Amino acid sequence: MNDRTALVTGANKGIGKHIARLLAAEGLTVYVGSRDRGLGQRAVEEIGAGARLLVLDVTDLDGIARAATQVDRLDVLVNNAGISPSLAPPADTSVEEFRRTYETNVFGVVAVTNAFLPALRRSPHPRIVNISSGTASLTWSTNPNPQFTPGSGGAAAYRSSKAALNALTVLYAQTLAEDGFKVNALAPGMRATDLNPLAATAGDDPAEAAQGAARLALLPDDGPTGGFFSWDGTPVPW
Ligand code: NDP
Numbered sequence: 001m002n003d004r005t006a007l008v009t010g011a012n013k014g015i016g017k018h019i020a021r022l023l024a025a026e027g028l029t030v031y032v033g034s035r036d037r038g039l040g041q042r043a044v045e046e047i048g049a050g051a052r053l054l055v056l057d058v059t060d061l062d063g064i065a066r067a068a069t070q071v072d073r074l075d076v077l078v079n080n081a082g083i084s085p086s087l088a089p090p091a092d093t094s095v096e097e098f099r100r101t102y103e104t105n106v107f108g109v110v111a112v113t114n115a116f117l118p119a120l121r122r123s124p125h126p127r128i129v130n131i132s133s134g135t136a137s138l139t140w141s142t143n144p145n146p147q148f149t150p151g152s153g154g155a156a157a158y159r160s161s162k163a164a165l166n167a168l169t170v171l172y173a174q175t176l177a178e179d180g181f182k183v184n185a186l187a188p189g190m191r192a193t194d195l196n197p198l199a200a201t202a203g204d205d206p207a208e209a210a211q212g213a214a215r216l217a218l219l220p221d222d223g224p225t226g227g228f229f230s231w232d233g234t235p236v237p238w
Helices: 014-025 037-047 061-068 095-121 156-179 206-217
Strands: 005-008 029-034 051-055 076-079 127-131 182-187 228-230
Touching: 005 014, 014 029, 014 037, 014 076, 014 206, 029 037, 037 051, 051 061, 061 095, 076 095, 076 206, 095 127, 095 156, 127 156, 127 206, 156 182, 182 206, 206 228
Parallel strands: 005 029, 005 076, 029 051, 076 127, 127 182, 182 228
Antiparallel strands: none
16 A cells, blocks of 8 residues: 555654654655644655655644644554653652653643544554653663663653553553554664763664664554564563
């Protein structure tokens, strides 16, 4: 099928832009979600054929509703937009900091997913990929940085927001399974992007992480749903 469409939120830079580029290279029409029109337009021009701009701030409910009216059918939704404002443990994190982080990483995903569900239901093989983080796992970490190892308690707002996103991934997968949806979460690995304060040591190329997202976005009908996977396809423990 070569008339498939995808939406990648926060696709003006970082991992999201690489995901959009890969999906466009697969022949999909890709809506490049960006809250900034200029940055989004630049990404669309960089990606080239198949890319279209969709101005979308995942915290703006009215804007999300307007954006949803511009998309008739959607085959793939990649909830990629995210923020990570602090590396602090919970005891040093204000409620306001938690709220701000959840606003984008959790409530933003619910708002965008629910608004685009009617368009996804028009797809014969709808797929949702939630860009989570290995640091959300309560039991597992291959991350060498001390803030992120299980038991360290660092980056509490971010990690707990992604744990909530993981829970929502399972709940959406359960709810939508009978309608043919595949809903999965991806741990992209430590990547050198603006979000990652340890980018200098993160090292790894965000393009590599995008391959894992593209695989989940293009899953066959007998593929998994309600799972949490590393970028290389390995299951990650919750
Ligand atoms: P970047 O900071 O490079 O990209 C984040 C993107 O999200 C940007 O396009 C940003 O837009 C967008 N964004 C933030 N808030 C909003 C909003 N309210 N509405 C719309 N877009 C928004 O970071 P990454 O590419 O690293 O992050 C992408 C995803 O990968 C995130 O969900 C992150 O949690 C996850 N991740 C990243 C890891 C890493 O090591 N880099 C590790 C694990 C997970 P703008 O340019 O306008 O700020």
